[in-house]
Amino acid sequence: MGGGQPYHHPHGYPGGRRGGGRAVQLLEKAPFLVAITPDGRLQGFACAHPWHSREAYAWNVEATIYCAPDCVGQGLGKRLYTALLELLRMQGYYNAFAIVTGENKASHEFHKRMGFTKSFVEKHSGYKFGRWLDVVYWQYPLRTGDAPPEPVRYRLTEAEMVSILEKVNL
Secondary structure, three states: OOOOOOOOOOOOOOOOOOOOOHHHHHHHHOOEEEEEOOOOOEEEEEEEEEOOOOHHHOOEEEEEEEEOHHHOOOOHHHHHHHHHHHHHHHHOOOEEEEEEEOOOHHHHHHHHHOOOEEEEEEEEEEEEOOEEEEEEEEEEEOOOOOOOOOOOOOOOOHHHHHHHHHHOOO
16 A cells, blocks of 8 residues: 555556556546545555456456555545445446555555455565565455346446545545
8 A cells, every 4th residue: 555565566557657558448447546635646546457357257356555655544545445345336346356465564454444355365476676475365345145247337427426435535
C-alpha cells in the first residue's frame, strides 16, 4: 500500500511509462478509482482487472490498492477498497484476489481487516528491488452460492456508481 514497502504492481503504474495501454484495458471491465487533492496530487487509487484470461475465470478479478505514503493510515485506502469491492459485486464478479509481497506486513494487515482471507503463498516467486520475494494471495468473496453466474456487467450506470462513492465519502 505504498510507504516504501514492496507491493504488487507489474513494473509501473497502469498507463504509465511502462504500462502502455493497460489503463484502457482495465477500464473496459472494472472500475479504476482515483483520489487526488484539489491541486491534482495523487493520494491513491483502487482498481481491478480480470484474474485470468480463460472464460471459466471470467467472474474473478485481481484487485489493487495504492495510497501515497502521506495518506496511509487516514482511512483513504479503506474507502477506496470498500467502493471498489462493492462496485465489483454490483457488476456480478464472484471473487476478488489481491497479491501482496510476503514482507509487506502493512498490506497483509490491511487486507485481513478488509475481510480478505489468505489463500496461499508462492515462495521465492517475485523478483523486485534486486531480490527474490515471496508472493501471498488473498481472496475476498464478492458473492456466494452454487447457482450458475449471470454475465458480468462491464458497465454500471452513473447513478449506481455515484451511490457507492457517496456511501464511502469519495
